[in-house]
Structures are given as structure tokens and as C-alpha cells.
Amino acid sequence: MKDFFYKYANRDDLIAIRTSTNNITYKELFNSTEVLSAKLSAIDDLTNRFVPILSSNNSEFIRITLALWNKGFVPVPINTRWTEIEIESVLTRHKFDLVFYENIFFDKIKNIKVKKFSFDELSSLPGKEIKSTSNDEALVIFTSGSTGEPKGVVHSFNSLANSTINGAEILNQNISDRWLASLPFYHIGGFQIICRALASGCEIIIPDNLETESLKKAIQQFNPTHISLVSTQLQRLIECDTKLDKSLKLTLVGGGFSEDELIINSDKIGWRPIRVYGSSETASFITAASAEEIRKNPGTVGKPVNNTKIKLSDEDEILISTSSLFSHYLNNPEETKSKLKNGFYHSGDLGKISGEYLFLEARRNDLIVSGGENVNPYEVEKALMEIQGIKEACVFPIEDNEWGQLVACAIVADKEISDEDIKKELKSKLAAFKIPKKFYFVNQLPKISLGKIERERIRVMFRTEK
Structure with a gap:
């Protein structure tokens, strides 16, 4: 199924990647990928099939991904917002023996005992022939786990390709379309932008960065036909009066909570939003709802896409069977067994079904x-x-119109301690997005008779706090 993403490799009339400084055709991209593939043999330590990549959204990330695929290796995008401690934990736990990195992230890995190759070093390696191996595993995406350790979600070429095939009626892609790379490539939603574009011969528009102003500039300069955003991004782009071209076909809105009002209002001004629901395990979205469907069915995350079946357990847990489902969690058979049962992924999410x-x-x-x-x-x-x-x-969590949810915490302290003191302590331990934005100091936390904290009761206590 790897060939699904190589169909346009010889097309020199189609732009594969467009940035503010240059354009790369499909033929140029795949030719340069072949050159890079040959350089991988110069790395003596490239023995582990899984290769971490620490990079922002750029053309080199795509080249390296394709080069690894060419030779049967599996790219493992690393969250660039993780701290050095978080990165080291993942590299050590999975026994990754090297990491490819973009120079701007060297400080995050410089003290980690692992082989490191910058993108510049990769490009300067001598080219040698390396034997290709057959491997259907195509990607490992890390997602938060129930024990606090990120889980490595392993996808095959089949599952990545099937995600595009299953969503084809929603996506409505062709070779004249242009995808904005508006989500990080280390998230499944961002990585699938690459996959969808390659599968249909679309352009991948890579903005200078993922800040609102850069996204706005790329949208107004290059007129993407397809955009994928989380609700926070969409809200900010609307607030800064981003001008849209009539060629825009859709904006996927996923990654968590989004207000019905945001979807409906953005539709009125031309964003053509589609609310989607899915996860790393399902290779992106497996349900979709237009603004019109949300008007008629407030709160819905939509109908299942093709080749997808959804049912509820007796406890109302959402169970998903789809041809885009992941194969297993990396080095975690227990978690795999608990989540994949009888062909269904047990999502951990609770829901209800009304009609379709x-x-x-x-x-x-x-x-x-x-x-x-x-x-x-x-x-x-x-x-x-x-x-x-x-x-x-x-x-x-506390619901928030801009962020979807804010991280909040209730604390019992035995000495005087301030919000700022806590944030300062957490800065070296946690990525910035994990550090609480709201702090509530209380004399005691409500608990059940066994001494377990009543998490939902605490959430209700502070639900109306701002």
C-alpha cells in the first residue's frame, strides 16, 4: 500500500511543497528523497527500524520520512514541545538508538545519551547503496497514555491510506488542490495532511511557523483549498480577520471540543467548517459533520465515514471498527490488548448515538x-x-471558548506557595501546554470513602470559575 503515496513521484508539472521561499515539484521531491535514502547507509547505528525525528513543519521532515519509507524504516515524529526530560524518557523506554533533528532543537537533546544526526549532517553524508527491507509499518505517533507515559501508536501504510480513502467523500481532493500544513507533523492530524496530499497530487503549503499571523499570511498568499485546524486556531484566525479565497473547499475542525456557535458562525463567513472526531489510533477522523448538520443536530460529532462502524458498550463507551485502525501500541502489548478487542478499538470516550x-x-x-x-x-x-x-x-479541565479546555488544578498546601512558584517548578518537568493555567487553593479535596479524590465533583465545583 506504500505505492498509494508514490503515485505522482514522476510529475514535474505538479508542485508538491510550497513555502514562502521556494517550490518543490513532485519529481524534485522524490528524486531528492532517493538521494537521501542512499545516505542512510552511512549511518552505522541505523539498526532500529524505528527512527525518531525532532522537527518543526518543513520540507526536510517530509524528505526524511519518504527516505526512511524507501528503505523500510519507520519515522517516529517527536513532539517538539516536550521537555528534554520527556524526550529522554521516550527515547530510553523504547530503546531508540538515534534521533534525527532540526538544528533549532539541539538544546532539547544535547545531554541525552543517544546518537544524533542533524538535518545538515544527513545531507552531507556520502551516498551508499543500502538494502531495502519490506515493512508495512509506516508511522509511530505518540499520544498521552492512561499512566502518564506517552503511548506509541503504530500505523501501517494500509491504515494511513485507508484513512484518506474512507474520508474521500468529505475531502473531495484532486491534483489542483492545496493543503495548508496547519497542524504539527508530530500529531496524526498534521501527518495525515502529508499523506492526503501525496495520495492525490495536492500541494502541501508549509507556513513559516504555526503562529496565527503566519497561518493568516499563508492562507491569504497561497489560497489553500483544504485546511485542518483545532478550534483555538480557527477562533484566532477569525478574530484577526483572515481573508479567504472562494477556492477554499473545507476546514476540518478537530482535536477536541469545539462550540456549535463557532462552527455555525465560521460557516457564515466562508470557512466551510467540518467538525470531525477521531484519534491517533484511528489515523485521524472517523466521523464528520457539516455546519448544516450541526444546526439540525446540535452537539453532534457527525456520521461515520466509509468503512467505519461505531457502537456503544453497555457503559456507553464508544467502540470503533474501521479500516484505518492502528495495529498496536509500541512495546506495550498489555495496553494493546486492553484497547483492541474483537476488531473494535475501545476509545475510552463516552457517547450516545441518535439515528446516524x-x-x-x-x-x-x-x-x-x-x-x-x-x-x-x-x-x-x-x-x-x-x-x-x-x-x-x-x-x-475547565471549558474555555478559545482553548476548548484549560488545564486547572486544586491544591492542598501545608505552607504558603504561589501560582508563579509552582509554574517555575513545573517548567523544567513539563511541556508548557501541560502546566496549569488556573490554580485553586483549598483546605481539603472531596473524596469517596476509600480515600480516592472525587475528580468529577472537583470539576463541577470550579466549572463556573474564570
Whole structure:
């Protein structure tokens, strides 16, 4: 199924990648990929099939991904917002023996005992022939886990390709279309922008960065036909009066909570939003709803796409069977067994079904989705409890129109400690998006008879707080 993404490799009349400084045709991209593939043999330590890549959204990331695919290796995009400690934990736990990195992220890995190759070093290696190996595994995407450790979601070429095939009626792609690379490539939503574009001969427009002003500039300069955003990005682009071209076909809006009002209002001004629901495990979206469908069915995350079946367990957990489903969690057979049962992925999300439409009641158990990033509250609580003076902590989400959800925490302290002191302590332990934005100091936390903190009760206590 790898050939699904190579169909346009010889087309020198189609732009594959467009940036503010240059354009690369499909033929140029794939020819340069072949050259880079030959250089991989000069790396003596390239023995692990899984190769981490620490990079922002750029053309080199795409080249390296294709070069690894050419030789049977599996790219493992690393979250660039993780701290050095978080990156080291993942590299060590999975015994990754080297990492490819963009120069601007060297400080995040310089003290980690692992082989490192910058993009510049890769380009300067001598070219040698390396034997290709057959491998259907195509990608590992890390997502938050129930124990606080990120889980490596392993996808095959089949599952990545099937995601595009299943969503074809929604996406409506052709070779004249242009995808804005508006989500990080280390997220499944961002990586699938690459896959969808390659499969249909579309352009991949790479903005200078993912800040609002750069996205606005790229939208207005290059007129993408397809955009994929989290609700925070969409809200900010609307607020800064981003001008849209009539060629825009759709804007996928996913990555967590989005207000019906945002979808409906953005539709009125030309964004053509499609609310989508999915996860890293499903290779992006498996349901979709237009603004019109949301008007008629408030709160819905849509109908299942093709080759997808959704049902509810007796406890209303959303169970998903789809041809785009992941194969397993990397080095985690226990978690794989608990989530994949009888051909269905047990999502951990709670929902209801009315007619053809799915409604999401609670997202991924206790995970907090803030600005499209998953935050595990237990990981944050563990870091909080390491701070001197904090006796108890409970981390929970607060709904927010801009971010979808904010990370908040209720704290019992046995000495005086300020928000800023806590943030300063957490800065070296957690990525910035995981650090609580709201702090509530209380004398005690509500608990059940067994001493377990009543997380949902605490969430209700502070639901109306701003």
C-alpha cells in the first residue's frame, strides 16, 4: 500500500511543497528523497527500524520520512514541545538508538545519551547503496497514555491510506488542490495532511511557523483549498480577520471540543467548517459533520465515514471498527490488548448515538484536550506532588471558548506557595501546554470513602470559575 503515496513521484508539472521561499515539484521531491535514502547507509547505528525525528513543519521532515519509507524504516515524529526530560524518557523506554533533528532543537537533546544526526549532517553524508527491507509499518505517533507515559501508536501504510480513502467523500481532493500544513507533523492530524496530499497530487503549503499571523499570511498568499485546524486556531484566525479565497473547499475542525456557535458562525463567513472526531489510533477522523448538520443536530460529532462502524458498550463507551485502525501500541502489548478487542478499538470516550449521528459525552476518560494537545492529569499531578509544600493535588479541565479546555488544578498546601512558584517548578518537568493555567487553593479535596479524590465533583465545583 506504500505505492498509494508514490503515485505522482514522476510529475514535474505538479508542485508538491510550497513555502514562502521556494517550490518543490513532485519529481524534485522524490528524486531528492532517493538521494537521501542512499545516505542512510552511512549511518552505522541505523539498526532500529524505528527512527525518531525532532522537527518543526518543513520540507526536510517530509524528505526524511519518504527516505526512511524507501528503505523500510519507520519515522517516529517527536513532539517538539516536550521537555528534554520527556524526550529522554521516550527515547530510553523504547530503546531508540538515534534521533534525527532540526538544528533549532539541539538544546532539547544535547545531554541525552543517544546518537544524533542533524538535518545538515544527513545531507552531507556520502551516498551508499543500502538494502531495502519490506515493512508495512509506516508511522509511530505518540499520544498521552492512561499512566502518564506517552503511548506509541503504530500505523501501517494500509491504515494511513485507508484513512484518506474512507474520508474521500468529505475531502473531495484532486491534483489542483492545496493543503495548508496547519497542524504539527508530530500529531496524526498534521501527518495525515502529508499523506492526503501525496495520495492525490495536492500541494502541501508549509507556513513559516504555526503562529496565527503566519497561518493568516499563508492562507491569504497561497489560497489553500483544504485546511485542518483545532478550534483555538480557527477562533484566532477569525478574530484577526483572515481573508479567504472562494477556492477554499473545507476546514476540518478537530482535536477536541469545539462550540456549535463557532462552527455555525465560521460557516457564515466562508470557512466551510467540518467538525470531525477521531484519534491517533484511528489515523485521524472517523466521523464528520457539516455546519448544516450541526444546526439540525446540535452537539453532534457527525456520521461515520466509509468503512467505519461505531457502537456503544453497555457503559456507553464508544467502540470503533474501521479500516484505518492502528495495529498496536509500541512495546506495550498489555495496553494493546486492553484497547483492541474483537476488531473494535475501545476509545475510552463516552457517547450516545441518535439515528446516524454520534454525540460525544465525555472525551477520553480524564484526558484534557487544550488547544488540540492532549494533557494527562495524572502526569501533571505527579509533577505537582514533587513540589515541596504541596500535600494533595487534583488536575482537571475547565471549558474555555478559545482553548476548548484549560488545564486547572486544586491544591492542598501545608505552607504558603504561589501560582508563579509552582509554574517555575513545573517548567523544567513539563511541556508548557501541560502546566496549569488556573490554580485553586483549598483546605481539603472531596473524596469517596476509600480515600480516592472525587475528580468529577472537583470539576463541577470550579466549572463556573474564570
